[in-house]
Amino acid sequence: MPTEVLMPALSPTMEQGTLAKWLVKEGDTVSSGDLLAEIETDKATMEFEAVDEGVIGKILVEEGTEGVAVNTPIAVLLEEGESADDIKEGGSAPKAEAPAKEEATAEAPAASAPAASAAPAAPSKDGERIFASPLARRIAADKGIDLASIKGSGPKGRIVKSDVENAKPGAAPAKEEAKAPTAAAAPPAGPSADAIAKMYEGREYEEVKLDGMRKTIAARLTEAKQTIPHFYLRLDIQLDALLKFRSQLNKQLEGRGVKLSVNDFIIKACALALQAVPDCNAVWAGDRVLKLKPSDVAVAVAIEGGLFTPVLKDADTKSLSALSAEMKDLATRARDRKLAPHEYQGGTFAISNLGMFGIDNFDAVINPPHGAILAVGSGVKKPVVGADGELTVATVMSVTLSVDHRVIDGALGAEFLKALVENLENPMVMLA
Numbered sequence: 001m002p003t004e005v006l007m008p009a010l011s012p013t014m015e016q017g018t019l020a021k022w023l024v025k026e027g028d029t030v031s032s033g034d035l036l037a038e039i040e041t042d043k044a045t046m047e048f049e050a051v052d053e054g055v056i057g058k059i060l061v062e063e064g065t066e067g068v069a070v071n072t073p074i075a076v077l078l079e080e081g082e083s084a085d086d087i088k089e090g091g092s093a094p095k096a097e098a099p100a101k102e103e104a105t106a107e108a109p110a111a112s113a114p115a116a117s118a119a120p121a122a123p124s125k126d127g128e129r130i131f132a133s134p135l136a137r138r139i140a141a142d143k144g145i146d147l148a149s150i151k152g153s154g155p156k157g158r159i160v161k162s163d164v165e166n167a168k169p170g171a172a173p174a175k176e177e178a179k180a181p182t183a184a185a186a187p188p189a190g191p192s193a194d195a196i197a198k199m200y201e202g203r204e205y206e207e208v209k210l211d212g213m214r215k216t217i218a219a220r221l222t223e224a225k226q227t228i229p230h231f232y233l234r235l236d237i238q239l240d241a242l243l244k245f246r247s248q249l250n251k252q253l254e255g256r257g258v259k260l261s262v263n264d265f266i267i268k269a270c271a272l273a274l275q276a277v278p279d280c281n282a283v284w285a286g287d288r289v290l291k292l293k294p295s296d297v298a299v300a301v302a303i304e305g306g307l308f309t310p311v312l313k314d315a316d317t318k319s320l321s322a323l324s325a326e327m328k329d330l331a332t333r334a335r336d337r338k339l340a341p342h343e344y345q346g347g348t349f350a351i352s353n354l355g356m357f358g359i360d361n362f363d364a365v366i367n368p369p370h371g372a373i374l375a376v377g378s379g380v381k382k383p384v385v386g387a388d389g390e391l392t393v394a395t396v397m398s399v400t401l402s403v404d405h406r407v408i409d410g411a412l413g414a415e416f417l418k419a420l421v422e423n424l425e426n427p428m429v430m431l432a
Helices: 097-106 134-143 161-165 193-199 212-227 240-256 262-276 320-335 410-425 427-431
Strands: 003-006 016-022 035-040 045-049 054-059 065-069 073-078 230-238 282-284 289-291 297-299 301-303 306-308 349-353 372-385 391-404
Touching: 016 212, 134 161, 212 306, 230 410, 240 262, 240 320, 240 391, 240 410, 240 427, 262 297, 262 320, 262 349, 262 372, 262 410, 262 427, 301 320, 372 410, 391 410, 410 427
Parallel strands: 297 349, 349 372
Antiparallel strands: 003 073, 016 035, 016 065, 035 045, 054 073, 230 391, 282 289, 301 306, 372 391
16 A cells, blocks of 8 residues: 655654655655655754655645644655555545554554555564565565564654665664653743733734744743753853963964864863763753763854754864864854754753853853753953952953753862863863
8 A cells, every 4th residue: 555755853853844845746756765855844954865665656745834743644655566546535545444453453552653555464573563665575575584673764663675674684673772751841821822912902013933943942941941950150260361372373273274262262171171070971861860971062053043052072082173163164054054963962061152242141041951051251351369469450251050950969060160260261281
C-alpha cells in the first residue's frame, strides 16, 4: 500500500513548521537521500531528505503552508507495483480490513503510528508488528537479517532500505538512550489574548504575528523562569591588562587578517574556567546532572526577531584566533538563519554580552539545560582602590553569573568566577 511521507521533526524543539518549498513534483521518482522539500523550523530553513525510494504519488500539503504539525502526512510515496489509484480520496493510504485490524491491535499504545505496506507475513517482535518498507523486507530476507534486530530510522521508527543495508546479520537491536523527563511549562496566567485585545479597542496599534522562533523563545524562557531556581553572582573585572595585551596581539596578527575582540577573550576565559572548576561544566537532565569533559560554550547572537546561541565546541583547546574565526562564521550564518541544529544545540554554559550596546550590567535567563549563563556588561572607566591602597582609574567590566541551583551551589559558582577573573585580569595565562 502507498506510504505516507510525514512532516519531520528537524530539531528537538520543533512541534510544527512551514513547508516552504517542494523540490519534487507528483510523478517524480526518488531514492533514499534525495531532497524532497525545504522546511522552515523554529530556527532555520532546512532540507528534508527521502528515507526510502519510490514515486511521489500525491502531494498533500502545498508549499508555503504554515503551521504543519510534526508527523502530519505531507505526501504519499508509491513503491514498486503500486499506483495512484491505490490512494484514497483525501490522500491517505487505503488499508484492507484484515491489515487494518492487525495494525489496530498491534498499535493500541500508539494510535498515530505511520502507515506501512501490508505483507502476508509481517514480522513481529514480542507480539508487536515491526514496520518496514517492502524493499527493506526483501533486502533483509536476501541478507538473512532479522528485522527485529534493526532500529528503524524512518518516520516513527519505520525500517527503511538504508537501515537494512547498514545492518549486519545477527546484529543486536540498537539500544535507545534514556530520555530525561522535562518539566512542562505551566499554562500562562492572566487574561486571554482576546481579552487583552479588547482592552485596546479604539486605540491604534499594529498586531505582530509570532513566527516559529518567537514562539519557541517565549516557551523556553517561560519554562526557564518557572522551573529553574535561578540565583545570581555579580562582580567587577578590571580589563586594562587584557586591553593592552589584545592590542599587542592584534598588531602581530594584522598580517594574517585576524582581529581579536574582547568577547573572544571572554569565551576562552570561560572555557578554561570550566576546566578549572569541572563541577560547573554540567547540565540539568531532569533526574540527574550530566558533567561534561569538554568546554562547549554557547554564545548568544542577536538576529532579527530573536536570537541564536551557537556552540563553540572544545573551546578550551582552541587558540584565540581559531575561536575568533569560528565565532565570526557562526554569527554570520546565524543572522542568515543558515545554522544546522548541531551547531546551536548542546553546550553546558552560555555567554550573553550586551556591553557593545552600552549596558553596564544585567541578569540573563538560563538557557535550559545549561547550568549557568554569564551576562557581560560594558567596560567603563571607574575609580578603583589599588593593591597598595592608592586611588586610581581602571577599565571595569561588570559580569553577572545566573546559576541553576539544582546544578551549581553558591560556593561553586563563586569558585568559577574566581577562575574567570584570574584568566581575564592575567590574560597571558590563557596562552599557556
